[in-house]
Amino acid sequence: MSALSPASLPALSIENLTLALPALADRAHAVQGVTLTIAAGETLCVVGESGSGKSMIAHAVMGLLPKAVKPAGGAIRLAGRDIIGLDEAAMQDLRGREVGMIFQEPMTSLNPVMRVAEQIVETFEAHGLFSRSERYKRAVDLLTEVGLPDPPRLAKAYPHELSGGQRQRVMIAMALALEPKLLIADEPTTALDVTTQAQILKLIDNLRHKHGTAVLFITHDMGVVAEIADRIAVLEKGVLVEEGTADQVLGSPRHAYTQKLLAAVPSLIPPERPPLPASPPVLSVERLGKVYRKRAFFGTAREVKAADAISFSLVRGETLGLVGESGSGKSTVGRCCLRLIEPDSGRIVLSSPAVGDLVLSDLKPAALRAQRKRIQMVFQDPFASLNPRQTVGRIISDGPVAHGVSRKAALAKAAELLELVGLSVNAIDRYPHEFSGGQRQRIGIARALALEPDVLVADEAVSALDVSVQAQILKLIKDIQQRLGLAILFVTHDLRVAAQICDRIAVMQRGRIVETGPTAAMFAAPQHEYTRALLAAVPGGGRFGH
Template structure:
C-alpha cells in the first residue's frame, strides 16, 4: 500500500466575484523512501496540492471531491482538530520562504522544540536535548549555540535547515518540500538537497518535492508529476520524462531551460501566452492556446490522463511519439526573435576603451555587535574589498557568487546608488564615486539599475504608466505628451499591452512586474544597466521570455549590462565575461566560454559543479555538494586567502599570504596559490602536498 494516495482531488476557492477551481481531478501516489517531483509554472496547482494534504487551504478554500489517503486514512474527511494531530506527527512541511515561516520573536531552539512539546509531551530538558540532536541531524554548525539565536541572525541556508529540523522533529513519514531552494545559491542549494536525500534514505521518508526548477528534479526525484492549470498532464519515471517527454507542455518546459550548452546566438525557447483563468477554466484542452501542435480536436475535446505503460500517463489527445527537444531548443521564441548576437563585432567597442572603470573599490558598513549583555560596540562589515574591473561598451559582464559575497553592493556602487568607502569608479572617464547633486542627476541618465524584487521596487500607489514616466519627469525630459508617447513605446518594447497602462503593480504577475521594472530602467535611454537577479524568482517559461527580451533590447539600444545572478546557467547564456566574487573580492574573471570550460580557481570550479543539470544521468553523478560549509563572516574574514576555510587544496601558505590575480591567458585571471590550471608564467600549477 502506498504511503500517500491522492485520488481525484478537487479544490475550489470561493472569492467575492468568482470561484477558482484550483485543483481539478489530481491523483498521485508517494511510497516510503521515494521522492516524487511536482513541477509546473506558478499557478499550476503544485503548492495547492501540498497545502491540501496538510489541511492548510487558504481562506475560502475547500475540498469538494476526492480522497487523500495517508496510510489508508482519508485526511480529506478529518476535522481541523484531527489535522492538528496529523501535522508534524505524520506529515511535515518545508515552506518556501524560511524567513516568513519562522517566528522572528522566538529563538531557534524554542521553535524546534515547539512541536516536540505539543505532540510528544516531553519535558523541557528532554526537548532541549532533542533540539540539539535535530539541529545536528540537519548539519547545523555549533547546534547548542545556534539554538539560542534568532532567525534574522542566520543565513538563508541555515534558516532552511531549521525549517527542515522543525518538519522532522516528530519523525513524520511524509515530507512536503515546497520550493525548498528557490532563493538559495547553487552551493547552499546543493547542500540542502543532499541533506533531504540523506534524510529520506536514513528515515525512509516519502518526499514530495515541489519546484519549478527542472534541473533539481532531474537529479533528486524518482518520479515526476507535471502540473498545468490545476491538473496533472504527465506522470513518468524521471529518466523517461527528461529523455522523451510525451506531453507538449512537459516538452516545452524542458526546452525553456538555459543550460551550459545553450547556443548564445539563438533566443531561448519560451512558451507563448499565459495559463487559463481557473475561475472560468476552458472545456477543451487547457494547454491548447499555448501549444505549438494544436489541432481542431484540441479546441473541442478535454483530454484526461491515459496510461501509456511503463509507469507513465499523459493527458493529451496527440502525445509526442518522439523526442524533439534538440530541435525546439534552438528555435527562437515565437513572439520574440533575436538578432544573431554572434554576428555582433565587439572588437571595435574594446578598442574604444572601458565604458566603466572601477579601481580598488571598497565598501564598509558600521554595524552594532552585542559583546556584553548591556553594551554594544560598532564593528565594520567589509562588504567589498579592493575590487578592480572594467566594463566594455556593448558587453554583458556577469557577477556571480554566493549571497553575502558583495555582488549587490558592488552593483549598487557601479550604478551610483552607493558611495565607495575607498577607490574610484569612472564612467566614460568621469568619476562617479564622488558625484552629487546636478552632476549625479546627469550621470543617472546613463546609469540605471534593475532591482532584484520588482514588487518592492515599484511604488504600489502609482499606476504603471506613471511609474515608467517618473524618471523622465524628474530629469525634465520632453513634454508631457512626448513622455506619454515614450511610455507607450516602452510598454510595447517590453511586451506589455497598452490596456494595462492604468493598472497598479499588485495587479501584475512576477514576470510582468519584471518587465515594468525593465521599461522604467530604459526610459532615459541609459548606456549601462545593472540588473540584480533579474530572473531569480521566475518560472522557467517566464524566465526565458525576460532573458530573450533583455538580449533583444541590448541589440536594439546598444545597451551594456552588468548582470548579477546566482544562476550560473543564466549567466553562461547572457554574459560575454564573468567575474566570480567571494567574500568581497574577485577571485576569478575572464571570458565566459574559457572560464566555464577551464576554471582556474577552486571556488569557481565548485560553483560550476553545483549547477543543477536537467539530465538525470549527469545529475546523479553529482550527488555531493562541491562547496561545503558556510560563508565566513565579512566582519572578520579569514586571513590570507578568504576561501581557504572551505577549500580542499588549502595549505599553510593560504593562511599567511593573500593571493593576487594572476594571468591565465585569453583575458582570464584568478587569485589562487594552487590553481586548477597553469598560469601564463608557470609551466604547471602548484599542488600542496602533505600540508593542511
C-alpha cells in the same frame, strides 16, 4: 480480501482531487481531477509554472488552503486516512506528527523574536511530548542532524543571525522533529545559491533514506528535479498532464508542455557570440571597496569586507556577469555602482562621447540625482520594487518627469516601452498586482529603460521566475541590448543564466574577484578552484549540458 496494513499503504494518496477557485478567478479550478501517490522513502517532484496548482496541492495536504479555495471533489489520504473535511483540531494533531512542511522562504516562516531552539521546542510542546529539558536536548540533536555548525551556539541564535542556508536547515529540523511519514518541500531551494542548494538537496535526500520519509517536492527548477526525483508529476493550469519516473519524463517527455519546460532550461554551454567591436569603456570600476561593520554592545565589533579592491570595465553592448554565492559581495558591488550603497573607497566612472568621463563616486547628492538616469537598475523582486498604489503608466513615467520631461510626453514614452518589453499598451492604466511575476519584471525593465541609460544593472533579475518565463525575460534583455547598445552588469548566482546571457564572467568570493574572463573559456576550463566548485554544484548539470 483483508484490508491493507498501514505499513503497506502509500504515505500519501491523492485521488481525483479538485479545488475550486472563487468566481472572479481566471479559471474555475486551481486543481482539477489530480491523482497522485507517494510510497514511503520515495521522492515525487511536482513541477509546473507559477499558477499551475502545485503549491495548492501542498497546502491542501497540510489543511492550509486559502479561505477562497475549497475542495470540490476527491480524497487526500495520509496512510489510508482521508483528511478532507477534518476539523482544525484534528489537522493540528496531524501536522508535524504525520506530515511536515518546509516552506520556500525560511525568514518569513521563522519567528524573528524567538531563538532557534525555542521554535523547535514549540513543536514538541504543541503535541505534549517529552519533558522541558528533554525537548531542548532533542532540539539541539535535530540541529546537529541537519548539519548545522556548532549546534549548541546556534540553538541560542535568532533567525536573522543565520545565513539563508542555515535558516533552511532549521526549517528542515522543525519539519522532521516528530519524524512524520510525509515531508512536503515547497520550493525549498529557490532563493539559495548553487552550493547551498546542493547541500540542502543532499541533506533532504539523506534524511529521507535514513528515516524512510516520503517526500513531496514542489519546484519549477528542472535541474533540481533531475538531482532529487524518483518520479515526476507535471501540472499545467491545474491539470496533471504527465507522470512517470525521472528517467522517463526527463529523457522522453511525451506531453508538449513538459517538452516546453525542458526546452526552457538554460544550458551550461554558452552560445557562440560574435566579438564586440573595440570601443572605450562606458563604465569603469576601479578598486571599489565597501566594509560593513557590525556593532556589538559587548566585545569587539566585526568587520566584513563586502567589496575588496574590485576593478572591472564594461563597453557598449557588453554583458558582464558578476557571479558567486550569497554573501560574496556581488549585490553590494552592483548597488555601489548606482550609489544606492555608498562605497568606502575606489572610483566609479561613467564615460560617453557626449559628456566625457564622469566620476560618479565623487558627485554630491544634487549632482548625482541629475546623472542617475545614465545608470539604472532592474531589481530581483518585481513586486516589492513596484509601487502597488500607482498605475504602470505612472511608475514608468515618474523618472522622466523628475528629469524635466512633461507628463504627457513621459506617458507616450511609457506606452512605447510597454510594447518594447512585450506588453499591451492597455497595461498603462493597470496596477502591479494585476500582472504575473514575469509581466511585473517586464514593467521593471521598462521603468529602467525610460531614462535611456547607458548602463543597466540587473540584480538577480530572473532568479524568482519560472524557467519558461525566465527564458522569455533573458531573450527580451538580449533583444533590447542589441537594439539600444546597452552595457549590462548582470548580477546572478545562477550559472546557467550567466552562461546564456553574459559575454564575460567575474567570479566573486568573499568580496574579491577571484577569476574573470570570456564566458565560454571560463566554463570550458575554469582556473580557480572556487569557480570549479560553483560549476560542479549546479543541480542537474550532467543532464542539462554540463
